[in-house]
Amino acid sequence: MNIHIIGGGNLGAAIAIGLAQFTTGNTITVTRRNVKLIDNLKQYGINTSADNADGIANADILMLAIKPWQVDAVLGELLPHVSGKIIASAASGVTLEQLHAKIAGTNTVVRIMPNIAAQYGASATCVSAKAEDISKAQPIVDLFDKVGTAVIIDEKLMDAATVLGACGTAFALRYIRASMQAGIEIGFDAKTALAISAQTALGATEMLLKESAHPEQLIDKVTTPQGCTIAGLNEMEHEGFSSSLIKGIKTSLKQIKG
Ligand SMILES: NC(=O)c1ccc[n+]([C@@H]2O[C@H](COP(=O)([O-])OP(=O)(O)OC[C@H]3O[C@@H](n4cnc5c(N)ncnc54)[C@H](OP(=O)(O)O)[C@@H]3O)[C@@H](O)[C@H]2O)c1
DSSP states (O other), X not given: OEEEEEOOSHHHHHHHHHHHHHXXXXXXXXXXXXXXXXXXXGGGTOEEEXXXXXXXXXXXXXXXXXXXXXXXXXXXXXXXXXXXOEEEEOOTTOOXXXXXXXXXXXXXXXXXXXXXXXXXXXXXXXXXXXXXXXXXXXXXXXXXXXXXXEXXXXXGGHXXXXXXXXXXXXXXXXXXXXXHHHHHXXXXXHHHHHHHHHHHHHHHHHHHHHHTOOHHHHHHXXXXXXXXXXXXXXXXXXXXXXXXXXXXXXXXXXXXXX
């Protein structure tokens, strides 16, 4: 497929690199106004351009990886050149209804919520489309399945998907940072503490996904009665570990919904 990603920032560049690395047979073009900043994408065989309209008449899929307030202007630029394409928007908070109002049936509209781990084939992507467009959205699901996992969700959960799957990257990294900081306090140099903390989080995730287990089942395997793990875990819970994460996620959702 011929895929054009409009907006080569954090997300657009990550998706482009992921698709270039983990899919075959696709032509990928990324645009941004300051095109010099995405010169590095060329090493992955990705085309770059400062002109959003450049070659889009031949595109199969357009992905919008621009800020929500840029969507109207960019669609205004693209729409005269395209019809019958799939337009997948990653702009948070821009609804299918708003996109349909602008696109008015000329192209198929899909919302996507990936995260920047797409670059390493590890995004948790959510996709939504109107019921009548779900089958046309399948190529998008298939693409994002190659750079991680992709599920179709009801659009009413798209804001929640943004928080859990996209903001969630930052939440997980903050956990690793905290673990690393504690590691330094208990004796490791920063580099070693980070390596141990990150690999331990990766290992826990691998087990969880490979075993399709509930986290608590695996926690039970690590916690000896009266041992150090349960003592530490319970202290964390007394200090509000789970509670603060849940509250943070709900606050992020409130913020998105305005
Ligand atoms: N970052 C994430 O983890 C993440 C995850 C899920 C969803 N999202 C959503 O994805 C969107 C992009 O996020 P981001 O973090 O990648 O933002 P970003 O780093 O600011 O990237 C946006 C890019 O759009 C480009 N751009 C702006 N106007 C443009 C135009 N008229 N034509 C072409 N390119 C244009 C900008 O480059 P120039 O200024 O050089 O044009 C910039 O590189 C947002 O709506 C965000 O909510 C982000």
